[in-house]
Amino acid sequence: MWINGTPASLLAASDRAAQFGDGSFTTARVIDGEIQYFSAHIERLKKATQRLMIEGVDWTALSAEITHAAHLRGEGVVKAIISRGVGGRGYSPQGCSTPTRIVSSSDYPAHYHQWRQEGVKLKLSPVALSQNTLFAGIKHLNRLEQVMIRLHLDQTDAHEALVVDTSGILVECCAANIFWRKGYQVFTPELSGSGVAGIMRSHIISLLEQSGIYTISIVQQTPEILREADEVIICNALMPVLPVRQADNGYFTSSQLYDFLHPVC
Missing domain, CATH: 3.20.10.10 (D-amino Acid Aminotransferase, subunit A, domain 2)
Known part of the structure; x- marks a missing residue:
């Protein structure tokens, strides 16, 4: 798992993904190290972040991280999450300026x-x-x-x-x-x-x-x-x-x- 491009498995407790489920995600199939329907997955995330008014996502970095995870996995699944990030008080997102990128990979569901x-x-x-x-x-x-x-x-x-x-x-x-x-x-x-x-x-x-x-x-x-x-x-x-x-x-x-x-x- 990678958080903002760095190998990690722990998310800050103050991240709004944990606090409020404030974000979006997509789950993609990987075949021969390539994301299937890659552009559609990125477009889905963009539409969701626009709807949720999450700004400042580094789409270039996220695309590179997803691609890297797929190449390492070879065959299986890659999941990408965008959280509004850390900051804000209560429900208010004020103070959240840097969205969190979370990318993970797993085996393909054999069933x-x-x-x-x-x-x-x-x-x-x-x-x-x-x-x-x-x-x-x-x-x-x-x-x-x-x-x-x-x-x-x-x-x-x-x-x-x-x-x-x-x-x-x-x-x-x-x-x-x-x-x-x-x-x-x-x-x-x-x-x-x-x-x-x-x-x-x-x-x-x-x-x-x-x-x-x-x-x-x-x-x-x-x-x-x-x-x-x-x-x-x-x-x-x-x-x-x-x-x-x-x-x-x-x-x-x-x-x-x-x-x-x-x-x-």
Whole structure:
């Protein structure tokens, strides 16, 4: 792990990442020492810091640190965090002038290989996401909702969660975005109120728009809509795409969309 470019594993207790979850992050897959979708990950961090009004990030240094971590790891995962830094009193960020950069690496989640072969099971989570247009779409450091979703999920035999917002609208999974297919029509949840607009989600939307085969619609629907689907997939930057075999009481055997996406994701 590196903090502001220096090998370290301890973060100042006064850093606003620890005090308030004041920052954002991205998690990237590393193949042959290279970050996959590198520019998209940097752009994601930039959008988040703009939304959170975090200024003064040394993007050149951060890019170099991420690249260095990827080269050392070879195969696996690199995570980059930007905190507003140390300073300020209470909630006020006044006095914070230097954001903190945290870069770490880890092994690739081995279970994703098995899940690609066997497919995954989803179960509706009892934890709903709050709606807030200011934070919707970005990957900020306040992940308590996802922690609680994962805690509940760990008590089941499912691999991932179906997550709704407080109005009951399907948003995403715990750590993935979701798509479903009916014929040649593909759908994914609209994320203006809550959820994370993942890098792989954006990539898949672009692929489908250019496919000449499928249409893609961004919709607001309850989880019951999945009962009408021919196929369901989930995705994130690490998976990157997984077939869903069961979503609550719905079962799926088709892999038409997965077979189309898997070679190009």
